[in-house]
Amino acid sequence: MTKLQDKVIIITGGAGGIGSGMAKAMAKEGAIVTIVDLNREAGETMEKELQAISPKSMFLQANLMERDQLPKIIDTVVEKYGKLDVLVNNAHASKQVTIEEITQADLDLSFGTGFYPTFYLMQAALPHLKETKGNIINFASGAGIQGHETQAAYAAAKEAIRGISRVAANEWGRYGINVNIISPLADSPGVQAWAKAQPEYYEAVRSKIPLGRFGNVEEDIGRVAVFLASDDSQYITGQTIMVDGGSLMLH
Template identity: 45%
Template sequence: MAQQTLAGKVALVTGGGQGVGLGIAQALAIAGAALVITGRDAAKLEAAARDLATLGGAGVAVYAGDVRQRADADAAIAVALERFGQLDVLVNNAQSSKPGTLLEDIDDDAIALTLESGLLGTIRHMQAAFPHLKARGGSIINLGSREGIYGGIGFGIYAATKEGVRGVSRVAAREWGRYGIRVNVICPAALSPVAIQYLDAHPEQAEMYRKEIALGRFGDPHADIGPVAVFLAGDDSRYITGQTINADGGQVML
């Protein structure tokens, strides 16, 4: 059995029903955390919760809502408090987008969807979690992207959103450090369902991406990204805040 480094901690993972969010939730559960996973698809969340419950964590709760809505951010935090009595870790993973459109062709609907789900959803969940993390300290883990750092073609608003997430994470790290709240960013290169769909539709770009990865492969959400989140969630990273970790096999080197 894996070491229970997160025993006694409660984590909320947005978009935890699939992909990178589910991979992170699996790793947190194995490390002993109690979990709340959120998303828009209740059936998908319930299926994920059944899987997570077998991994040795301290319990799983679900909340089906839309990260774009402030009321749903507040309600998701309330689920953690009602079910487990506390909140220690917030993972802002949820993100909707329509990649593959050149900047001059992006319409207002795509702009709103991407910004509201990613940047604004992240900010609203951070705000909702703040009073509870302030009382006991904790860890916020936000998801960035190599597309923001690198500036990938066809990812204009997505890149802006993810760099916005990195920016607000640095500000929060400075403002909230006095309360023992650490705020860090993971930029993953992992095969989530959305990533697989995009790469399958753009095979030449997929091969280009793969060649850029020093380790020669795309990451696994659970095996490769999850342990990074466990590290940032736990006490072993107690002196790390305001940082970006590129968990991408050496695709982006700063």
């Protein structure tokens, strides 16, 4: 399979969960994938797994909350491979509390790991994506679209990401750059831990998914990411793609 043959791709939060699923799916399509993550041990393990599929792939350790590190991520990849084709902004951390309990630190965590890295990496990547007529894939969440309780910091950052993605789609379409958003519902490690901790709540949520299950990080979420990173999606931009088994159907 070669939908992404020799495309150079950056995925933040790529050492585990949805990020690792996308990385494997893309590598299997011939992509050269750089995963960016704070967790060195998990990143090095995933690097070995990716290199067995796509030998030029690599892991970069970075703290996305350190803003001066963000342009260096883009520079390192372009210096090594000579170009950048796709930027995937997947990383995000947040704390679940009600609006009345939320603190500045909670907001700073969510925006500092999600919105700001997405924004500044897009900005740094732009000159290189102009050259390749590349793609950007950002991440939203049903938590923001529906307004899930205790998710204020996360929802706010995710909706801000959707906002800048639509603006970028309008501003950068003239350069042949596509900017799209995935809103996933996946059987990630976090969801698996939740299933063990609150099995009844988990089952109640699962039973309401029209397709009856949480998505597989590689086969379901990863394959959609492959499509959005490929030439097959060249006439799609500014869209939020709900990869959630039908849980939320946008009007």
